Amino acid sequence: MSATPDLLRAAGVKVTPGRVRVLAALLAAAQPLSHADLEAQLPDADRVTLYRVLDSLVACGLALKAVDARGVFRFSASATQREHGGHVHFRCTDCGGVFCLKTSPPPPPKLPRGFRLGAVEMDVHGTCAQCARRTP
Amino acid sequence: MSATPDLLRAAGVKVTPGRVRVLAALLAAAQPLSHADLEAQLPDADRVTLYRVLDSLVACGLALKAVDARGVFRFSASATQREHGGHVHFRCTDCGGVFCLKTSPPPPPKLPRGFRLGAVEMDVHGTCAQCARRTP
DNA sequence: TTGCAAATGCAACACTGTTGCAAATATTGG
DNA sequence: CCAATATTTGCAACAGTGTTGCATTTGCAA
Ligand SMILES: [Mn+2]
Ligand SMILES: [Mn+2]
Ligand SMILES: [Zn+2]
Ligand SMILES: [Zn+2]
Numbered sequence: 001m002s003a004t005p006d007l008l009r010a011a012g013v014k015v016t017p018g019r020v021r022v023l024a025a026l027l028a029a030a031q032p033l034s035h036a037d038l039e040a041q042l043p044d045a046d047r048v049t050l051y052r053v054l055d056s057l058v059a060c061g062l063a064l065k066a067v068d069a070r071g072v073f074r075f076s077a078s079a080t081q082r083e084h085g086g087h088v089h090f091r092c093t094d095c096g097g098v099f100c101l102k103t104s105p106p107p108p109p110k111l112p113r114g115f116r117l118g119a120v121e122m123d124v125h126g127t128c129a130q131c132a133r134r135t136p
Numbered sequence: 137m138s139a140t141p142d143l144l145r146a147a148g149v150k151v152t153p154g155r156v157r158v159l160a161a162l163l164a165a166a167q168p169l170s171h172a173d174l175e176a177q178l179p180d181a182d183r184v185t186l187y188r189v190l191d192s193l194v195a196c197g198l199a200l201k202a203v204d205a206r207g208v209f210r211f212s213a214s215a216t217q218r219e220h221g222g223h224v225h226f227r228c229t230d231c232g233g234v235f236c237l238k239t240s241p242p243p244p245p246k247l248p249r250g251f252r253l254g255a256v257e258m259d260v261h262g263t264c265a266q267c268a269r270r271t272p
Numbered sequence: 273t274t275g276c277a278a279a280t281g282c283a284a285c286a287c288t289g290t291t292g293c294a295a296a297t298a299t300t301g302g
Numbered sequence: 303c304c305a306a307t308a309t310t311t312g313c314a315a316c317a318g319t320g321t322t323g324c325a326t327t328t329g330c331a332a
Binding site (some may be wrong): 067068069070071072073081088090093099101102103106108109110111112113114115116117119120121122123124125126127128129130132133 | 226
């Protein structure tokens with residue numbers, strides 16, 4: 001397993017204390033974390049810098065961003081995977097977690113004449129096992 | 137098709153001008169509307185009342201509430217939702233139009249143990265025929 | 273018609289996220 | 303190691319979304 005600074009260097013972004021600490025927190029978390037969660041966990045971090053650090057981690061592919069059921073963004077480390085195109089994802093509407101499924105993406109549907117297809121995305125959502133256990 | 141006040145009465149809530157107008161707007165909409173959309177469409181409605189009207193429609197089962205990708209709540213009439221549940225939609229990224237396709241929704245994928253499926257949505261987007269003609 | 277619970281309007285507030293800008297700093301190359 | 307520079311940070315101010323409290327109005331049923 002690589003150290004957090006190495007992950008940042010490999011992703012091509014500057015290694016700063018903020019990024020190291022936030023990425024480490026995301027890697028250690030069992031659930032996707034909101035900005036507020038991270039702010040509580042890193043009390044001396046600046047609010048705005050925290051938003052920008054999270055955005056930079058998402059932009060360089062080290063983190064994933066999703067919206068939870070209350071409309072708040074939650075972030076999780078995408079750690080190793082670079083290949084998320086070959087399968088469908090499941091989004092937990094409770095915790096905001098994103099999980100890789102084994103299902104292949106659906107085939108592009110037939111479009112009316114003249115329409116140009118950009119992309120097909122499948123949004124599979126519901127409750128993950130951990131959240132389902134908490135709310136039976 | 138029933139008139140909007142009848143729908144409200146049948147749902148067991150008081151018939152007020154705000155509820156009639158908001159429910160009518162939701163029923164007429166081709167896509168789920170945000171609070172901001174409705175505020176623009178009903179300029180003399182109070183902001184807070186609009187939130188409360190929407191919540192009351194959701195509470196009595198006449199409307200559905202979902203979070204969009206930007207973290208904003210969007211509302212749709214339950215009847216409308218059922219009507220468009222049997223087929224996939226195409227979203228034009230140029231003009232923002234939404235078109236009904238003939239393709240059936242994809243079958244629910246196999247989930248890991250303990251996961252609970254909420255819904256499967258397919259986002260098919262690109263350029264519609266009219267916009268494609270304008271930008272070859 | 274009247275009484276009352278429910279709905280409304282308004283002001284104030286909390287939370288989430290963004291932007292502009294000056295100061296600090298991580299990296300690069302000498 | 304040092305200096306140059308492109309990023310990143312910290313701070314203040316702001317915008318958008320949604321909520322709460324409370325006095326007033328109103329739908330509806332008795
Ligand atoms: Mn994946
Ligand atoms: Mn449709
Ligand atoms: Zn979950
Ligand atoms: Zn179009």
